[in-house]
Amino acid sequence: MFRHTLLLIFRNFRKYRSTFFINLTGLASGLACAMLICLWVMDEYRMDKLFSHDARILHVLGNHHQEGGIKTALATPGVMAEALKAEMPEVEYAVATRPPGSMPRFTISSGNEHYKARQMFASADYFKVFPFPLADGNPETVLKNKKTILLSESTAQKLFHTTHGLIGKPVTWRQEETFTISGIFKDLPSNVTDPFDYIVSYDVFLDNFNVHWDNHNVHNFVILKPGANVAAFDAKIKDFLKTKIDFTAVTLSTQPHFENYLYGKFTNGVQDGGRIEYVRLFSLIALFILLIASINFMNLSTARASRRMKEVGVKKAIGAGRRSLILQYLGESLLLAFMALGVALVAVFLLLPFFNTITGKELSLFADMRMTGIFLLLTIVTGLLAGSYPALYLSGFRPVMILKGQFTSTIRELWVRKGLVVFQFSISIVLILAVIVVFLQLRFVQGKNMGYDRENVVYFFKEGKLRDDSRQFMQRLREIPGVVNASNATGNLTTHWGTTTGVEWPGKQKGLNIEFGCQAIDFGLIETMGMQMAKGRAFSPAFPTDSTAVIINEVAAAAMGLDDPIGKQVDFWEEKVTIIGVVKDFHFKTIHKAVTPWIFYFRPDQANAVVARLARGDQQETLRRIESLFREMNPGSIPDFRFMDEDFRTVYVSELRVGVLSRYFAGLAVIISCLGLFGLAAFTAERRMKEISVRKILGGSAAHIVLLLSADFTKLVGVAVCVALPLGYLITRKWLDGFAYRIELQWWYFALAGVLALVTAWLTVGSQAVKASRVNPVQHLKD
Incomplete structure (x- = not known):
């Protein structure tokens, strides 16, 4: 019996090659995507889990x-x-x-x-x-x-x-x-x-x-x-x-x-997410892509049920029970799933180096034997999920009605099939919308005026002799061809800076506690970084009293309630200092959070890093000259050059990776959905070929036939658009809420996502509709 069932399965695969190919491709793509995400998710959960205690x-x-x-x-x-x-x-x-x-x-x-x-x-x-x-x-x-x-x-x-x-x-x-x-x-x-x-x-x-x-x-x-x-x-x-x-x-x-x-984000002292949000997001994406691939199998299997109803009728008539039929059709879907697993493993093996580059990880396909069990479980679940509805549906045919040729599709069957298509495209449209919003937000981040010019700025930390006295080094550094300006600072504006609450000012409310970013700097740092002064002046060698002076930003002035802060004295770490300037607000690290109140204080001896702006052009040659000077004046040490724009990108590395991965996964979801739509459109055209032939003989144009075959699918995708856009709004709104400065959701983002989905569906269905409109009606009416 097993041999007989296996033989029938392979005969059906061979007989309906296009359906088999679509199902195999869809399931393999879904499994490959799920396996890649699974590898990434498992690695995320492994982080910092090192010991038994x-x-x-x-x-x-x-x-x-x-x-x-x-x-x-x-x-x-x-x-x-x-x-x-x-x-x-x-x-x-x-x-x-x-x-x-x-x-x-x-x-x-x-x-x-x-x-x-x-x-x-x-x-x-x-x-x-x-x-x-x-x-x-x-x-x-x-x-x-x-x-x-x-x-x-x-x-x-x-x-x-x-x-x-x-x-x-x-x-x-x-x-x-x-x-x-x-x-x-x-x-x-x-x-x-x-x-x-x-x-x-x-x-x-x-x-x-x-x-x-x-x-x-x-x-x-x-x-x-x-x-x-x-x-x-x-x-x-x-x-x-x-x-x-x-x-x-x-x-x-x-x-x-x-x-x-994974849980590194806190809001008002309470744990409130972190990287776990992305882990959950991509886990859902993997699940949805597997569902989309499984839906293709369900839809195509039930759509082509009329081709197999005599097989079911004969089997039932000679005594086959519904249980044995269910097992047969589940076996068919499981066999297809395991064939897809083989294709998926090859795809994952080939794609893994590229995936590692995107995610910044060193994932290996079978580094952990637990992954083998997970992949097998994914395959079995996918096979059972894909085959469950067709198995129950096909095994439920009444043999008498089938053998009399009185089988017709039920309204329930049609609604289920349409509902699954709507679900497929709803998920695809949500992913398309997410890709659009993530791309535009990241472009906004990259293009936003941060309050300073981070391009062509290099920094490195001082060691050895330079820590004690760097004046001669700085003088010679500024003379190097290709160095526009240079100064000293405690770290830079994206990393290695301090914070303090030790600031008192006239009129400060009792119990008021404000955290200030604080940074020791030298002459020329503000000019080197391309910052703009809103009021007052920057530190200058022309003013010997700058050792007891500070510069604040606009947010700090507002937090202190000082409308005209220039010349005001404040207590900074229990020392009286004078505000000599207000620099325009800048984002010291990330636009996830609002601009922080900031204080620059003049302490060249505490500044542990050199910050230099380089001219455009041959920057590598300029860096070689700087390194030569560094080694000459500090033998035995080497500079560790870091570009500030690279540091800036690392702050948003999670979002950038999410943006790249979401584009690939959204594209994959759309492709798998279109595969299913392609199969349904081809089957619909095949089933209605005599109707199309009659219409052509009676004068129906090719355009009319294309519209006829595309109309039903257009309605389904239209419903999917209506379902997906509100859901997409909620998801993208929640993601954007993680940024203090963000784009506003515009109506055209949603319109673009909907139009892209409709155009994709039209192209998919239209290819089959155009093919059907060109048939010779005689070939189909002579039967």
Whole structure:
């Protein structure tokens, strides 16, 4: 019986080759898309899940209560870890870290080998909280000594060309201090979100940076003892900082370390999404594309049911039960699904390098054997989903009516088929609209005036001798051909800057707490960045008093309630300073949030980065000259050039990737939908061929016949447009709400999405309609 059923399935595939090809292509495309998304989603869920005790590793967060709401930050006071360990009996270990994402890359050297690497500062218990495996060294003691350093295997290989016998070897850090290697750790896995190349003792950070209870510049982690209640611990530490300093507007809370990657967005102190929103979005897209592909199978199978009704009638007449027929047709759809799986695997294998480039990941098809089970489950579910309705439908035919030739399509069947077509195109139209909105918003972001000119601006951090005195370097740098202007700053306007609430001004309301971005700069920074002054002036060597002066932006002036701030004195970090200028507002990092109040203060000695504007043209030659000067004046160190426009793009990397992926997935959804429409149109034309022949003999024109065959499908797509556009509005509106500055949804976005869907449908159906209108009526009327 099994052999007989299998033979019938293959005969049907061969007999209805066009239907088979459409179904195979649609299912294979849907499975390939779902498999790629599945690989990406699984990798997203793997991020920072590294150890068996991940659930007990908590990141201590700071909730800053400010005017207008609560801002949640990952950084908290750098002296807090030891206090939590000493005063909270629930804490097994506590560790303070300064991760690489919040620091510039520094040079480490051994002999003539120099390497710019990502460093991490970590306190002594780091490997008790995060037990990354060591290739050499004792995890209990590797960070006990202040003058020790740990290297990754790849970093050790670059500096020493080996990973063995390195314990006790010296390494120079920033051309300033010499450390002794205490351990070698294995290269970090790809699911670490903020990877590092070497670790330096946290005590070194304490020596080099300002750390106190009111300075939030460190990531603190605790690991709770087994059985400790996280909610109770959160309640206990909420007001912990108020026991350490007289006044603070910061409360504490915790979040499991591995959750921050996916659940890193907070609104008013409450967790409110993050990357998980994109994970859910693309999971839904994968589901919908599989549904669209399955609908093609359902529609074409039920549409061609009249071709198989005698087979069903004969089988039922000789005793076949409905159960056996259902199993036969489900077996047919499952076999087709597994054939599609083979095609999909080949497609995924070929597309994976391209997909990795788009997503910025290193995904592998079968890196995790669990994926094999997931792919098989996807295939089985798809096969059962696609075959369920046709199996129930075909097995329900009454044999007497079939064998008498009295079978006709029911109204319910037609409505189901039409409903499925409407569903297909509704999803496709929503995706088309999303692509339009994402593209226009990203174009708006790229083209928006950020308040400064980020093009052709390069920056790099100072090390060694340049940290102590860079005046001669800056003078010679400005003389290099191709350098338009240059200055010093603490980091730049997109990364590596600080914040403070330590600002007081005349008339400030009691209890008012406003966070200001703050940045130490040198003469010429505002001019180098192409900023515009709204009032007053920039820092200038002509004014010796600028060491006690500050420049604020327009938002800061408004927050202080100062209509005419020039000449006003304010307390900045308990020092009297004078406002000498107001710079026009600029977006320091992202337009997801409103412009932040900002203070520039004149401290060239604190400015750790060089910012230079380059002339258009041969910028590589200019960079080579700058590097030569850097090496000449700071032997043993190398500059780490970063362009500000590249930093700007990384801020929106998630949106850019979503934009690219959404275009491909929307296009795929439309193609699969059109495949189904193509098959239905071809079948409809074939079924109505005698009617078309009669109409042609009676004088019907080709245009009339094309309109006749296209009308029904046009109505269905029209209904899909009406269903999809309101849904698309809600989805795109929610996504745009994540930006403080965004485009406004215009009517023509929706009109364009609808027109594109209609035109695509017309082209798909029209090709079959035109073909049908050209037939020779004699060939079909002579039967």
